[in-house]
Amino acid sequence: LDARGLFEGISQSASRPYAYDLVITDYQGNVRRTRDAYSFWPSLGETDLYLFGQGNERRIYDKLGAQLREVDGVPGVTQPLIEPGKSFTYEFTALEPGVGMYHSHHDAQVQIPNGLAGALIIGDWKSAAMKAAAGRTGDKDGKAEQEVVMVLNDAGNIGLSLNGKSFPATAPYTLKVGESMVVHYYNEGLMTHPMHLHQPSGLVVAKDGHVLAQPYETDTINVAPGERITVVYTAKDKGVWAWHCHILNHAETPQGMKYMVTALIVS
Numbered sequence: 001l002d003a004r005g006l007f008e009g010i011s012q013s014a015s016r017p018y019a020y021d022l023v024i025t026d027y028q029g030n031v032r033r034t035r036d037a038y039s040f041w042p043s044l045g046e047t048d049l050y051l052f053g054q055g056n057e058r059r060i061y062d063k064l065g066a067q068l069r070e071v072d073g074v075p076g077v078t079q080p081l082i083e084p085g086k087s088f089t090y091e092f093t094a095l096e097p098g099v100g101m102y103h104s105h106h107d108a109q110v111q112i113p114n115g116l117a118g119a120l121i122i123g124d125w126k127s128a129a130m131k132a133a134a135g136r137t138g139d140k141d142g143k144a145e146q147e148v149v150m151v152l153n154d155a156g157n158i159g160l161s162l163n164g165k166s167f168p169a170t171a172p173y174t175l176k177v178g179e180s181m182v183v184h185y186y187n188e189g190l191m192t193h194p195m196h197l198h199q200p201s202g203l204v205v206a207k208d209g210h211v212l213a214q215p216y217e218t219d220t221i222n223v224a225p226g227e228r229i230t231v232v233y234t235a236k237d238k239g240v241w242a243w244h245c246h247i248l249n250h251a252e253t254p255q256g257m258k259y260m261v262t263a264l265i266v267s
Contacts, residue, residue: 081106097123099184099209099228109190113156115164117188119149122209129182129232132205132215137234140178144232147182148173152223152245152260154189160250160259167251167261173243174265175235183231187223193250196220197233197264198241206230220246235266 082088103117126144135142153161162170175181183202185195201219206212208228223229244251245260252258 094122097125097128097209099125099206099230101186101188101226101228103188110156112188113153113158113190115156115158117151119151119184119186121147121149121184125184125206125230126182128211129205129230130180132211133180133203133232134215136215136217137180137200137203137232138178138236139180139232139234143180144182145175145179146173147184149184149186150195151186151188152193152195154191154193154250154260160245162260162262166259167244167257170262172240172263172265174267175233176267177235177238180232180234183233185221185223185227185229185231187225187227189225191247192222192224193260194220194222194246195244196246197243199239199264199266200233200236200241202231202233204229204231233264235264238266240265 079088098120100120100122101117102120104111126147130139130142130144133139149163151163153159153164158164160166165171173181187193196219198219201217202221203215203217204212204221205215207230209230221229221231241264242257243262243264244257250260
């Protein structure tokens with residue numbers, strides 16, 4: 001689908017530097033346990049310069065969804081590793097909309113699940129997703145009240161989690177009847193996760209930052225490792241609706257709900 005009509009022009013603001021110290025720190029992703037994890041990065045802006053350094057392990061970074069050609073972040077192919085105590089500067093200008101990842105690309109099966117990953121959202125996806133939905137969700141005014149990034153994880157010290165938290169440490173989301181939420185599912189784990197919201201069903205409008213020619217409605221959305229799936233949810237019925245991975249041992253134990261579980265509260 002030609003998405004040019006769904007996005008306003010991307011503003012080319014002045015470059016802003018972001019510096020990150022990449023270290024291992026104590027992290028509480030569960031109400032009962034504190035464990036070692038890497039620092040978790042914030043989202044970036046539209047036109048950015050960012051730096052990595054002061055680490056205690058070797059690492060390299062890849063930016064899925066951002067067009068960096070000479071420094072794509074693949075060790076031994078585009079550039080050397082960033083050694084402990086060293087730094088490297090990435091600079092790029094966002095030229096087109098995207099829903100991307102940025103994460104370590106060295107010993108990635110360890111470093112990414114332990115927290116060296118983040119979301120890179122380029123463009124106004126709240127507006128674009130609602131335009132792509134074209135009124136199919138029954139939204140009250142054609143606008144999204146919220147935009148959510150939900151990072152799925154299943155390995156490392158953080159383990160089965162949503163945005164680095166395991167239920168009951170996860171926080172619920174809230175909407176009013178008729179309001180909409182745009183959700184970007186990011187799978188930074190090692191296995192596929194079928195994400196299921198009890199109500200409402202979702203309209204899948206984009207995959208990996210590309211708007212679908214034919215959005216489709218479903219209540220269980222399979223998100224494979226590395227995938228980014230963009231979904232519009234419009235609240236229809238009041239209640240507290242469970243939201244979880246539907247691989248059952250990723251969400252339930254003999255003691256009750258746990259791990260990859262949160263809720264949507266509709267009022």
